[in-house]
Amino acid sequence: PDQKSFIPVERAECPFLFLVGQDDHNWKSEFYANEASKRLQAHGKAKPQVICYPGTGHYIEPPYFPLCPASLHTLVGAPVIWGGEPRAHARAQVDAWQQLQTFFHKHVEPAPFPGIVDISAAGGGLLEYRASLLAGKGFAVMALAYYNYEDLPKSLENFHLEYFEEAVNYLLNHPQRRRTEAEKRRRRGGFRATL
Template identity: 50%
Template sequence: MPKFVKNGSLLSEEMSSQVRLRLLPSARCLFDEPVQVKVSGLRSRQVVALRARSTDERGMVFTSSATYRADGSGEIDLNRDPSLRGNYVGVEPMGLLWSLRPVTLHKRFQKTNSLNPHVVKFSVHEQEGEGRMLAKATNERFLIGDGVTRCPVKEGNIHGVLFTPPGEGPFPAVLDLCTFMSEKRACLLANRGFVVLTVAMYNDRPDKVKVMHLDHFEEAVDFLQQQPKVGSKGVGLVSRSKAADIALSLAAFVPGVEATVWINGCSANTVLPLYHRKKQILPALLFDISKIIPTESGASMVKYVVQNPLAEESKATLVPIERAKGHFLFAAAEDDLHWDSKAYMDEMVERLKRHGKENFESVCYPGAGHYLEPPYGPYCPSSFHGLVGKPVLWGGEPRSHAAAEVHLWKKIQEFFRAHLSCDATQSKARL
């Protein structure tokens, strides 16, 4: 694993004798860390295009571009200077990263394997003529920090990956529940001092899965608590979408869950009946595919296909979170076009209040869409949905969505540190 490069220009190649593109404090960083993009050596007030380009794990190409005007000294600093036009306008220090768009429509940036960095190629181009390249630099954005160990786990019904921070610990433990397998969020949390096990809802094709067994995820909770470096009294859960209602059920039915992060999910058990100890504990909230709304873009809106969980015939599907002994962090995007997340969050908050509970906090993000991820990855407006079988809209406005990701990522870490009591919860990530 490479160490920090102190000189941000080490990975830059000068295309002109004067123009220089630098990434500070280093051209190598962790995925969830910002970089400062600076250009020098331009003519006074020169207008140029800054571009970024990246290829994901499946070979999909993503690009972004913005136009900037240099100051009187021929310098541009994205922390200070506004984009005049392009994929975004205004002062957006990380705009070239979050505004990366797929060259092919309805493709989501795929970064699930933690071993390879997210490589972004930045460049500066003349505005005139064919846009000759003046300078370039490569940003390597690593998911796994120095000293973090990655260990695949296949034990009983557990199929996942365990990430452990460097040092003796003790560390707080978090179970990352993904709808489909991804190592990104788990690995980045491990960099911040958490022992994290990531497991997927679906290890098989979704259409082959007929019921969901809470016991499989209970095994993962028990496994985490037995890890030698874990010092927290219980475990935390982080989840989004379908995985979020599984997290609610774990908090309600399984001992040892102390802190649950629910992101853009439902308040009821969805898609499949839920079993625990060979008995059905929750039926599935049904959906009506006739309520899928096609759009001109070719992606459909599925927000209203799920039945109302508060309707009399659906109330049995509501997860009884009022039984939970741990704490909740509910995060809902107001422009989620996949679930009616804000309404589901409001229902849960009201229900907990009615039961005299104060074990929760909630946060709402105007302008954000469904796919709230760790920050500085490309914003995803639409992509293929494995359960629906066609592209769907996720919602959100790029700038607001990107800001929500930065805020929520910090909030998640603060929430876990507050509620997963441990002797040593601070472990500075080193690359």
């Protein structure tokens, strides 16, 4: 694939967890997670945790949310197949939710709340349910819309990383958010967060 399709994860100063649906029909999720792992390690970063779920589609939501194997993608204006087998996908959602909570609790210091910026891509808008679930489990969560919501652009043709940086910095500076180990080691650096 074109190198433009890779997120420069090697610039981040944080640990990564990749939850991969191996029946994802939208992205080559396993491929991109493994490539991100290679990029991180090639730049001297820790090997990320990559958890692959057979029979699991693109949308790995919190437990007991219904499988969405296909839908109309408002960004591309066409139906998209997301994949997933009902039983395998349901089991993966239960495990992934535990893995996600364990990961966040492991990588932040014991203090007020671990902070998460929750963004959703397909269709845009503001999806608050996942943020609500995480907040109910002791996380400081900001649900962030970045297109197709109120005064934001209706389509996702171009977006500016400064918008995300502003949101992350807001949460980074919130007094009720825990500091990560990487932040404690690099208090003098620039932009550091996990999106």
